[in-house]
Amino acid sequence: MRLYSIGDRVSQLQYGAGTVTAANDIHTTIDFDDHGCRTFSTPLVKLERSTTLAPVRAKATRRKAAPRRVATA
Numbered sequence: 001m002r003l004y005s006i007g008d009r010v011s012q013l014q015y016g017a018g019t020v021t022a023a024n025d026i027h028t029t030i031d032f033d034d035h036g037c038r039t040f041s042t043p044l045v046k047l048e049r050s051t052t053l054a055p056v057r058a059k060a061t062r063r064k065a066a067p068r069r070v071a072t073a
Helices: none
Strands: 009-012 016-025 026-034 034-039 047-049
Touching: 009 026
Parallel strands: none
Antiparallel strands: 009 016, 009 047, 016 026, 026 034
């Protein structure tokens, strides 16, 4: 069983390339480029090192709140 470090680029047969976001003896969580986050059982998952670079993701922006209306009597 090989433990990967956070930030390692890996490839999995079904989901493709991704970045390890968490890893311990029980679970490995990978953020895949095309499929989002997935959690695997560490002893069972088959991973290979990947030389691909992580894609640049747009930073999420928050919507501004609508201006409050003043109640008129």
